[in-house]
Amino acid sequence: MRLRAAWVCGKRRPSDMLGGGLMALREEVPMDDAQEEGYVVVPSVAIARKRRRGVLFVIGTLDLGGTESQLVLLAKGLKQRGWRVEIFALSGGGVLAEALSRAGIPVFSGLNRQNPTPASLSSVEMDVKKRVAPKKRPTVKSITVLAAAAVWLAGRVALTRPSVVHAFLPLTNFIGAVTGRIASAPLIITSRRGLGNHQDRWPRLKRMDRIANRLSHVVIANSHAVAGDMAARDDYDIDRICVIPNGLDLGRFDDIGNRREETRRRFGLDPEEIGIVIVANLIPYKGHRDLIEGFALACQKRSNLKLFVVGQDRGIGPALAEQAQRLGVGSKVHVLGAQNDIPGLLAGMDVGVIASHEEGFCNALMEKLAAGLPVVATNVGGNPEAISGLPGCELVEPGAPVDLARGLLAVVGRLPEPATDREFRQRRMRLRYSIGTMVDAYERLYLAGR
Numbered sequence: 210m211r212l213r214a215a216w217v218c219g220k221r222r223p224s225d226m227l228g229g230g231l232m233a234l235r236e237e238v239p240m241d242d243a244q245e246e247g248y249v250v251v252p253s254v255a256i257a258r259k260r261r262r263g264v265l266f267v268i269g270t271l272d273l274g275g276t277e278s279q280l281v282l283l284a285k286g287l288k289q290r291g292w293r294v295e296i297f298a299l300s301g302g303g304v305l306a307e308a309l310s311r312a313g314i315p316v317f318s319g320l321n322r323q324n325p326t327p328a329s330l331s332s333v334e335m336d337v338k339k340r341v342a343p344k345k346r347p348t349v350k351s352i353t354v355l356a357a358a359a360v361w362l363a364g365r366v367a368l369t370r371p372s373v374v375h376a377f378l379p380l381t382n383f384i385g386a387v388t389g390r391i392a393s394a395p396l397i398i399t400s401r402r403g404l405g406n407h408q409d410r411w412p413r414l415k416r417m418d419r420i421a422n423r424l425s426h427v428v429i430a431n432s433h434a435v436a437g438d439m440a441a442r443d444d445y446d447i448d449r450i451c452v453i454p455n456g457l458d459l460g461r462f463d464d465i466g467n468r469r470e471e472t473r474r475r476f477g478l479d480p481e482e483i484g485i486v487i488v489a490n491l492i493p494y495k496g497h498r499d500l501i502e503g504f505a506l507a508c509q510k511r512s513n514l515k516l517f518v519v520g521q522d523r524g525i526g527p528a529l530a531e532q533a534q535r536l537g538v539g540s541k542v543h544v545l546g547a548q549n550d551i552p553g554l555l556a557g558m559d560v561g562v563i564a565s566h567e568e569g570f571c572n573a574l575m576e577k578l579a580a581g582l583p584v585v586a587t588n589v590g591g592n593p594e595a596i597s598g599l600p601g602c603e604l605v606e607p608g609a610p611v612d613l614a615r616g617l618l619a620v621v622g623r624l625p626e627p628a629t630d631r632e633f634r635q636r637r638m639r640l641r642y643s644i645g646t647m648v649d650a651y652e653r654l655y656l657a658g659r
Contacts, residue, residue, distance in 0.1 A: 432591025456647025472557025
């Protein structure tokens with residue numbers, strides 16, 4: 210039996226009353242083999258009879274990223290259930306737009322610009338998301354582009370009358386909330402997908418966040434850590450924040466047990482060697498430097514370790530390679546760049562690592578757990594929530610290579626672990642974080658809030 214709906218408001222459990230008088234319904238319904246194997250999202254019985262209308266999502270870009278990928282999963286799931294789904298992106302194009310188009314989901318963009326200029330505020334959204342310092346002052350051109358996009362969006366809401374306007378990320382939260390109110394949208398939802406450090410780098414966003422909060426009917430966070438951070442930063446009642454965790458396409462991990470030997474041969478892992486993997490774009494806040502230093506310390510006690518670094522190089526790759534050489538582990542650290550087949554890669558590994566200094570709710574952590582790996586994760590954001598109750602996992606302090614080494618040695622010291630531990634982690638991920646569970650949670654919110 211599969212738990213089909215679980216969502217939380219503030220710090221309350223799914224069985225409690227939710228903010229605004231919404232009741233979290235919980236059901237167990239069986240999943241047949243076809244639903245287990247493919248991307249099929251079926252609503253739970255209690256919401257299957259409800260009448261769907263339209264939902265308009267608002268986001269900055271459709272480039273590859275954690276929030277953007279979650280949006281695609283949610284949009285496709287809702288489309289399968291009969292919702293009329295549209296997406297408005299400030300910047301046109303993006304690698305994820307094609308997947309939405311194939312699913313029959315229309316994508317609109319601000320001024321229909323397929324190649325936004327660096328001066329556009331949508332690129333500022335990306336700068337904030339990537340932890341790159343944004344421009345101190347938006348240009349007149351930026352403001353004009355943004356205003357024109359907002360006017361177009363308000364017109365679209367007024368014309369199509371979606372029952373829900375749902376925005377993601379700081380800048381588009383503000384735009385979606387303001388235009389939704391102007392166009393009298395029945396339900397306006399904004400989302401917090403990470404800790405509010407963007408407010409420290411660009412103070413204007415703090416004011417915009419607070420305005421978006423006031424204009425929203427519901428604010429959603431993807432972890433309790435994000436909800437708590439928002440409540441503290443924005444002086445917002447935590448019991449009014451609904452927590453809906455990320456969902457994961459778990460079907461990609463169905464045959465992972467059969468791919469281990471082939472993957473280990475491909476990456477040159479001998480049977481006695483232990484493969485440690487981090488999947489994160491090479492950005493300073495992801496903690497790669499801490500990990501390499503901690504890995505070098507761990508190698509002093511365990512010589513059979515190898516570290517595989519997976520992710521797009523955002524400028525620090527050469528410095529990481531130099532650091533590994535300087536610490537004497539250059540031959541043990543393998544930088545693989547971006548990889549398309551993450552489940553296949555994880556199949557051959559023994560330990561996963563999340564070394565970030567900050568996180569909202571980490572999709573890469575979920576993938577490692579779905580692959581059955583024991584994980585060493587920094588004690589930030591939603592990481593403690595994700596590994597709560599899971600055997601073989603260790604929390605370590607962020608920015609602390611010595612503690613990372615301790616965590617690595619603790620997990621490695623338990624290898625080989627019982628098969629039941631791996632299976633338990635995989636089952637728990639399917640229970641907590643399936644696409645169906647996530648889409649159920651959003652559907653209940655959309656249908657109850659009208």
